Structures are given as C-alpha cells and as structure tokens.
Amino acid sequence: MRLSGRDMCRKLALRCICRPARPARRYYTPAAPSTLKVLGTDYPADSYTNITPTIISKLSLQLHRQPAHPLGTLRMLIESHxxxxxxxxxxSPIVTPYQNFDSLSxxxxxxxxxxxxSYYLNKDVMxxxxxxxxxxxxxAKGETKWLLTAxxxxxxxxxxxxxxVFHQMEGAEIFEATPSSMKKVEEDNEQLSAHLERSNIVIEDIPHITSTNPAQPSHDPRHSEIIALNLKLHLNSLLLELFGGVAGASKEEPLRVRWIEAYFPFTSPSYEVEVFFRGKWLEILGCGVVLQSTLxxxxVPSKLGWAFGLGLERIAMILYSIPDIRLFWSRDERFLSQFTPGKISTFKPYSKxxxxxxDVSFWLPDRPETQAKMHDNDFCDLARDVAGDLVEDVKVIDKFTHPKTNRDSLCYRINYRSMDRSLSNEEVNAIQDLVISHLKDRFGVEIR
Incomplete structure (x- = not known):
C-alpha cells in the first residue's frame, strides 16, 4: 500500500472537491494502436488507455529484486527482520480496478x-x-503473515x-479472533515491549483507539487494542533496526519515533509513523488494523489483523543520502558500484x-465544456516519453485566460539535467523541439 501521508490526504481531498473521479473522455485522441502488448500479452485499447511506452519499458526491470541495488538491499534487510x-x-503489476480499489473499500x-x-491498459485492467x-x-491463499514487495x-x-514508478513493501499479519489467540498476541506484545524498553529509542505514542480513530463496529474493542499495540511494537522495532545504527544514536541522542492518527480507506484505526532523523521529522510509513470487509x-471472516505499507525509495533516499529519485534507475557504474548487498552506505555524488x-507556452484548443482539460500529468508523461530521465523537473509557471476570446494558455518550464554527462544547448534544443512537436500532434495546441 502506498500510504502517502497527511499532505497527500489533503491533496486528494481537494481533488475530490475540484474535479470528478474519472473524466469520461479527453478532448484529444492519443496516437495509439487499437491493441498494445504489455508483458507479452495483447490488450485492446479504449478511451481509458493511457499507459505510455516509457512506463511499459519499466515493467520488467524489478529493481527491488536486484541484490546489490539499494532497493534490493533495503528489501532484504526488512525481510530479515x-x-x-x-x-x-x-x-504481476497488472491488476483490475476491483483489485486495486473496490476490494479495499x-x-x-x-x-x-x-x-x-493512474495508468490504465483499458477500462478493465490497470x-x-x-x-x-x-x-x-x-x-485468500491462506497466507497469515507476509511481506510483499513490488x-x-x-x-x-x-x-x-x-x-x-516506485517500489513499496506491504506487511500484514492476521489472527483468530479468539481469547486464546489474543493471549498469544499479548505475550508477543510483552516480549516486544521488553526489547524496546532496553533499547535506545524514545517513542511518542498516541492512544490506540479514539473517537476520531475508532475501532471497527464488528471488532471487539479490546481485541482491536491488542492488535493495534502489536502493530506498533513490531514497527517500532523495525524502525530501530533501520534507523538506530545509521543515525548514530547515543544515550544522549536516542532514536525518536512518533505516532500520528491517520485515515486510509482500508484500515481503522489508522496511523502514520515519523522518525526524527538528521535534524527533522520524516514521514516513514502508514499502517492500521485491516478493514474487516477486506478479510x-x-x-477469512473469523480473523482480524494489521497491515503496514512503506515506500522503499523514500527510506532508501534517507538512509543512503541519495538526492534524486532518478538515480535509482541509473545504469552508470559510478552509481551501481557504490553499493554492496546487505550493507547501507552513504552515496557519494560523482558529478553535478x-x-x-x-519554456513552452501554448493556447489550449477550443473544446466542449463536457470534455476535460489537459492535465499536468498528461504533459509530464509526454515529456518523459520524449526526453526520458533527462527531465529533472517540470513546473507550470503561468496560466492565463484571454479576457476576450476566453481561450486558456499555459506555460511549462522543463528543467533538463543529465545525471551522467553535460548536455549541450543544441542537444536540449533538439529535445525541446520534439516535445513541442509531440505536444502539437497529441493535444492540438497552438504554440505562442
């Protein structure tokens, strides 16, 4: 699960107010075949199809399964815990909207x-x-405690x-909702608590259940308390292992962890966890008691349990001091040779x-009011398809509506920077010309 935090929740809430969940159609027609081949299978395209060649090229790479890669090392360290x-x-990364959304409420x-x-192959798969x-x-396969990385x-x-594209690890454990099973969880809680009390960690906890972060109606509140505590103790122990040694914690400066109430559609109660690392609080993961409807x-209706989700890139960028997320995809030996399986080391920049x-400014074409405007993510996907990882960032620097014609104008600033070499102005101009050409062909814009 990607549990993206308070800022993302506020962002999503604002989007819910400002626009419908799914535009019925776009006002442009992407240049796409009637079928597309993804991981060896042909899929019919339709009005939902928006997966790009750049994204298709990433599907088979699986950085998290490469032992010497920072993401592979981080996966193995968490699995060993x-x-x-x-x-x-x-x-497989290809799922149905039911799997991705409806099954999780x-x-x-x-x-x-x-x-x-989201990226859709068509309306039925994504x-x-x-x-x-x-x-x-x-x-449903009978797994009761598992870690899933993807x-x-x-x-x-x-x-x-x-x-x-990024990588997540999900962890979950479920238990029988019986007195004997809950007693075993309480014994586990006692052992974990004793371990943490002996360790150099300060935990800013919150009540497991509140009126704003409730137990589910179908759950015994006492059981929910026990499960929530078990989740917290397991994750506090994991964070101590990941960050305690790297942070150089001492008796004067222990590792500090704090828990915060959160909301996710598929857990209740729900929490976010932050770690105080190198002078600031960093959001690390989200978690909670699994929604009973999911089980x-x-x-497995007689069980209840917990789940957590964390982003490997986010944690790896912190632990390895990797400044740019694009570096994870680098094939440059100056990057790859710095890392050893099973060991976290500080990344040494080899160039800047x-x-x-x-900049590119353009008028959007006239369109019926029932059709959606070009979205910023449409432009970002186009830039990635043309320039790949040479694009460091994209920003909207101007929006304008003509007072007489009511036409909308946008100006995007693209920052090109290679992680491996210097780009000449002539080379960037040629790439920019391709971006403009694709922009006109795909979206029907008028360059200003």
Missing amino acids: FPSFSHLSCL FPADHPGRSVTD LRTHTSAHEVETF DVYRRDEIDGSHYP DRAN FPACFK
Whole structure:
C-alpha cells in the first residue's frame, strides 16, 4: 500500500472537491494502436488507455529484486527482520480496478481512480498503484503473515522525489479472533515491549483507539487494542533496526519515533509513523488494523489483523543520502558500484552537471465544456516519453485566460539535467523541439 501521508490526504481531498473521479473522455485522441502488448500479452485499447511506452519499458526491470541495488538491499534487510513471514516479490503489476480499489473499500469517487492519476491498459485492467491491490488474493491463499514487495505506478509530477514508478513493501499479519489467540498476541506484545524498553529509542505514542480513530463496529474493542499495540511494537522495532545504527544514536541522542492518527480507506484505526532523523521529522510509513470487509472478501471472516505499507525509495533516499529519485534507475557504474548487498552506505555524488531550462507556452484548443482539460500529468508523461530521465523537473509557471476570446494558455518550464554527462544547448534544443512537436500532434495546441 502506498500510504502517502497527511499532505497527500489533503491533496486528494481537494481533488475530490475540484474535479470528478474519472473524466469520461479527453478532448484529444492519443496516437495509439487499437491493441498494445504489455508483458507479452495483447490488450485492446479504449478511451481509458493511457499507459505510455516509457512506463511499459519499466515493467520488467524489478529493481527491488536486484541484490546489490539499494532497493534490493533495503528489501532484504526488512525481510530479515520478519524471518517467519512469507516473502513475496514477483506478482504481476497488472491488476483490475476491483483489485486495486473496490476490494479495499475505496469510495467510488476516490481521485486515485481517475485516468489522470493512474495508468490504465483499458477500462478493465490497470497497473497497480499500491501493493495493497494484492491483499485480498494473498489472504485468500491462506497466507497469515507476509511481506510483499513490488513496483507500483502512479501518474505524477516530475521533480527530485517523484517518479511514475516506485517500489513499496506491504506487511500484514492476521489472527483468530479468539481469547486464546489474543493471549498469544499479548505475550508477543510483552516480549516486544521488553526489547524496546532496553533499547535506545524514545517513542511518542498516541492512544490506540479514539473517537476520531475508532475501532471497527464488528471488532471487539479490546481485541482491536491488542492488535493495534502489536502493530506498533513490531514497527517500532523495525524502525530501530533501520534507523538506530545509521543515525548514530547515543544515550544522549536516542532514536525518536512518533505516532500520528491517520485515515486510509482500508484500515481503522489508522496511523502514520515519523522518525526524527538528521535534524527533522520524516514521514516513514502508514499502517492500521485491516478493514474487516477486506478479510471477508478474502474468505477469512473469523480473523482480524494489521497491515503496514512503506515506500522503499523514500527510506532508501534517507538512509543512503541519495538526492534524486532518478538515480535509482541509473545504469552508470559510478552509481551501481557504490553499493554492496546487505550493507547501507552513504552515496557519494560523482558529478553535478548544469541544468538547462526551456519554456513552452501554448493556447489550449477550443473544446466542449463536457470534455476535460489537459492535465499536468498528461504533459509530464509526454515529456518523459520524449526526453526520458533527462527531465529533472517540470513546473507550470503561468496560466492565463484571454479576457476576450476566453481561450486558456499555459506555460511549462522543463528543467533538463543529465545525471551522467553535460548536455549541450543544441542537444536540449533538439529535445525541446520534439516535445513541442509531440505536444502539437497529441493535444492540438497552438504554440505562442
């Protein structure tokens, strides 16, 4: 699950107010064949199809399964902390909207369903946007405690910390809702608590259940308290292992962890966790008690349990001091040779090449009011398809509506910067010309 935090929740809430969950159609027609081949299978295209060649090229790479890669090392370190859990890491990224949203009780108008936020092969299949898309099927297979690591896909802005492909790890454990089972969980809680009390960690906790972060109606509140505490203790122990040594914590400066109430569609109560690391609080993961409807759909209605989700890139960028998310995709030996399987080390920048900014201003075409405007993520996908990872970031620097013609104008600034070499102005101009050409062909814009 990608549990993206308070800022993302506010962003999603604002999107819910400002636009419908799924535009029915776009005002342009992407240049696309009637079918597309993805991971060896042909899929019919339709009005939902928005997956791009750049994204298709990433589907088979699976950085999290490369042992010497920072993401692979981080996956193995977390798996080693949960040795009794099943470790899953090779599920197909192609899922149905039911798996990705409905099985997890996402509301019908959730903005994540939109073609501007998610990648669709067609209206019936899409790329998973979080590892939670596999929760129901994994529980239904009889797995009771597991870690699942996978690449996930979201249409997003372009900057140093956002990329349309990233990697998540989901962990979950479920228990029988019986007195004997709950007693075993309480014994586990006692052992974990004793371990943490002996460790150099300060935990700013919150009540497990409140009126604003309630137990589910079908759950015994006492059971929910026990499960929530078990979740917190397991994650506090994990964070101590990941950040305690790297942070150089001492008796004078222990690792500090704090818990915050949160909201997610598929857990209740729900929490976010932050770590105070190198002078600031950093959001690390989200988690909670699994929604009972999820377990009902998995045909394990007599159980209850917890789940958490974390982003591997986010944690790896912190632990390895990697400044730009694009570096994870680098094939440059100056990057790859710095890392050893099973060891976290500080990334040493090998270059900082100059940036080259280019602006493009254009009038949007006239369109019926029932058709959606070009979304910022449409422009970002186009820029990625043309220039790949040479695009460091994209920003809207001007929006204008002509007072007489009522035509809309946009100006985007593209920052080109290679991580491996200097770009000449002539080379960037040629790339920018291609961006403009594709922009005119695909969206029917008029360059200003």
